[in-house]
Amino acid sequence: MSRPFVFLLRLALVALVLAFLFVPEAFRPLLEPFAPVGAPAIYDRASLLDLTISHLLIVVAAIVPATLISVALAILVSRPIGAEFLPLSRAIVNIGQTFPPVAVLALAVPVVGFGTWPTLIALFLYGLLPIFENTLAGLTGLQPAVAEAAKGTGMTGRQRLFQVELPLALPVILEGVRISLVIALSTATIGSTVAAKGLGEVIIAGLNSNNLAFVLQGGLLTGALAVILYDGLGEISRMTAARS
Amino acid sequence: MIPRPDKLGAPMGALLAVALALPLASYRANRIALAEARGLFEALPAVWAAALLACAVATIAVALFVRPPAIRLAVPALTLLLLLIAIGVAARMLMANGADYARVAPGTGFWLAGFALSILITDAIVRLKPGPFLRLGVFALAAAAIAAILVTGEWNALSILAEYRGHAATFWREGAHHLQLAFGSLAAAIAAGVPIGILIHRSERLKGPVLSTLSLIQTIPSIALFGMLIVPLSWVAANVPGASEIGIRGIGMAPAFVALFLYSLLPMVANTAAGLSGVSPSVTEAAAGMGLTSRQRLISVELPLALPVILTGVRIVLVQNIGLTTIAALIGGGGFGTFVFQGLGQTATDLILLGALPTVALAFAAAVVLDAVIDVLPGAKA
CATH class of the missing domain: 1.10.3720.10 (MetI-like)
Structure with a gap:
């Protein structure tokens, strides 16, 4: 596919999502056939725009600290001072990723109760692993020649790390942040089963009341958000890769 | 001269020490009542509590100062096994003087100790650099231990098994x-x-x-x-x-x-x-x-x-x-x-x-x- 075509496709998807969020009424005729007779075709218990914003806020609030902490940890274990932790941290990342997100979310509820907190905790914990894994791969996968050359120019350890x-x-x-964000967006949807405010609420309300119109609008909206986010971050990481 | 403590053993040993001070089990008068904490010596007969304490102290010592990975694996693994059996004993003891609807579940101390021990065990296994057959063997042994505890009814008084019997x-x-x-x-x-x-x-x-x-x-x-x-x-x-x-x-x-x-x-x-x-x-x-x-x-x-x-x-x-x-x-x-x-x-x-x-x-x-x-x-x- 040609670049301008892909660009137009992206633009159209973003425009469609925005249109749906700001004037959902315009889409009523499309969704009406899927709603049971007499039931609303557009989710009416909260504004879709509000739900989208709080969905994205939860994701950001979990992934920003997850990124900072896991990058810091990965730097630590890739330095001589933390080298003893390297094999163990690899094992923990491997084991941790076998834990299903739903289980993490459900297990957080007995500890912190219902609402936004269990979702935030699950998203945060789940976000750590891919970012840590990728940062570690990025730092340890460098050509030894590069590090040697930097050393040869007289750079200190700190300068080598940052420059x-x-x-x-x-x-x-x-790329790790991108994987974490997409998982977080998906897990935040499940968060609605533990009363976090987000778009999952629309899908679950639809499933509970047999209203396929709700299921479709919630599903398409979260799906579109995930695709936009995944695609946009992919573009950003391609740009940084091309630059370096 | 005291040798330099192990970098990983130090935090995990500290975590284990904290876990010992936290409630081992939680007791609820019925399925959805509020939980009340039960410490190590309240939840277990004195002999069990002392044995568990001794094993935990030994584990902390091993985690801090012992190098050979085989010992670093064996001692925490035995402690974990004892902990798993002890929680069943604790549940039986607490249920014995409680109502029929009472529920006993593992408390924060149990989960934290279990976590610290699992990390120590994982670390020891990683240090052993086991081949695929050894890994499978360790896994089979762990699975068999859990299965044996379940089959012998050692955990039957625990709330999760009460829930299982209902379903x-x-x-x-x-x-x-x-x-x-x-x-x-x-x-x-x-x-x-x-x-x-x-x-x-x-x-x-x-x-x-x-x-x-x-x-x-x-x-x-x-x-x-x-x-x-x-x-x-x-x-x-x-x-x-x-x-x-x-x-x-x-x-x-x-x-x-x-x-x-x-x-x-x-x-x-x-x-x-x-x-x-x-x-x-x-x-x-x-x-x-x-x-x-x-x-x-x-x-x-x-x-x-x-x-x-x-x-x-x-x-x-x-x-x-x-x-x-x-x-x-x-x-x-x-x-x-x-x-x-x-x-x-x-x-x-x-x-x-x-x-x-x-x-x-x-x-x-x-x-x-x-x-x-x-x-x-x-x-x-x-």
């Missing part, structure tokens, strides 16, 4:  | 549904994904579009995909003759199966293609030189060489499917998710655990077993 290693590892780190 | 019949039925969905969709994904992988390995033109379409499907949140598939499948059930007779319905297992299948395609297709393109050209040329046809080359040379990478795809899919199958419960597809979501609905922690723990255990077992199988294969990266 050479991290910039070179950036595309791989961003 | 015994449905537990195994939902478990069977869970496995059917996870393995069934895996089988379908292998049957479709491997040929597609071979196809895109041979056609560079198809590769990009196929892989990006499949990754787009993977980005769609699971509840959304499960839910949206209800629409086309209801239509098929209503309009295609014979479809509803073979069990295709808008809700239930059919949309769950299709959703899991769609999610599974990307790892299968991508790994098949990656495995095939990793086969060195000199090998395929040699095979061609021996007069093997393209089909023979594929079946007897390329696919066997690509097998470790393809199996890595199977591992990803299986672990992912076991986890995602929990979502199927939301659309009436059954599985362990049924208990998770019922438990969330009733704010019944034990019911949540009854669904979540088997799911986590299954996913973990699938990962350990398949990782070992992949390492055993010839040509696997050591």
Whole structure:
């Protein structure tokens, strides 16, 4: 597919999502056939725009600290001082990723109760692993020659880290953030089963009341958001990769 | 002179010490009443409490100052075993002077100690650098220990098993549904994904579009995909003759199966293609030189060489499917998710655990077993 075509496709998807969020009424005729007779075709218990914003806020609130902490941890275990933790941290990442997001979410509820907190915790914990894994891969996968050359120019360990290693590892780190964000967006949808405010609410309301119109609008909206986010971040990491 | 304490042993030892001070068990007058904390010496007979304390202190000492990995594995493992048995003893003792409806569950101290011990054990295993057979052996031993504790009824007084007795019949039925969905969709994904992988390995033109379409499907949140598939499948059930007779319905297992299948395609297709393109050209040329046809080359040379990478795809899919199958419960597809979501609905922690723990255990077992199988294969990266 040609670049301008892909660009137009992206623009159209974003425009469609925005149109649906700001004037959902315009889409009523399309959704009406899927709603049971007499039931509303557009979700009416909360504004779709509000739900989308709080959905995205939860994701950001979990992934920003997850990124900071996991990048810091990955830097630590890739330095000589933390090298002892390297094999263990790899094992923990492997084991941790076998835990299903739903289980993490459900297990957080007995500890912190219902609402936004269990979702935030699950999203945060789940976000750590891919970013940590990718940062570590990015930092340890550098050509030894690069590190040697940097050393040869007389750079200190700190300078090498910030001026050479991290910039070179950036595309791989961003790829990890992208994976975490997409998982978080999906897990936040499940968060609605524990009363977090988000778009999952629309789908679950639809499932509970047999209203396929709700299921479709919630599903298409979250699906479109995930695709836009995944695609946009992919573009950003391609740009950083091309630059470095 | 005291040697320098181990870098990992220090925090984990500290965590274990904190865990000893926290409540070992929690007691509730009935299933949904507020929990009351019970400390180590309140929850256990004095002998048990002292034994557990001694083992924990020994573990802390080993974690701090002992180097040989075998000892670092054995001591925390024994402590963990004792902890697992002790929680059953604690539950029996607390239940003995409680009402019939009382519930005893592991407390924060138990979970924290279990966590610290698991990290120490994992660290020791990693330091031992075990081969695939040793890993499987350790795993089988751990599984056998848990099974023995369950079968001998050592945990019967614990609240999660009280919950199990209330749901015994449905537990195994939902478990069977869970496995059917996870393995069934895996089988379908292998049957479709491997040929597609071979196809895109041979056609560079198809590769990009196929892989990006499949990754787009993977980005769609699971509840959304499960839910949206209800629409086309209801239509098929209503309009295609014979479809509803073979069990295709808008809700239930059919949309769950299709959703899991769609999610599974990307790892299968991508790994098949990656495995095939990793086969060195000199090998395929040699095979061609021996007069093997393209089909023979594929079946007897390329696919066997690509097998470790393809199996890595199977591992990803299986672990992912076991986890995602929990979502199927939301659309009436059954599985362990049924208990998770019922438990969330009733704010019944034990019911949540009854669904979540088997799911986590299954996913973990699938990962350990398949990782070992992949390492055993010839040509696997050591």
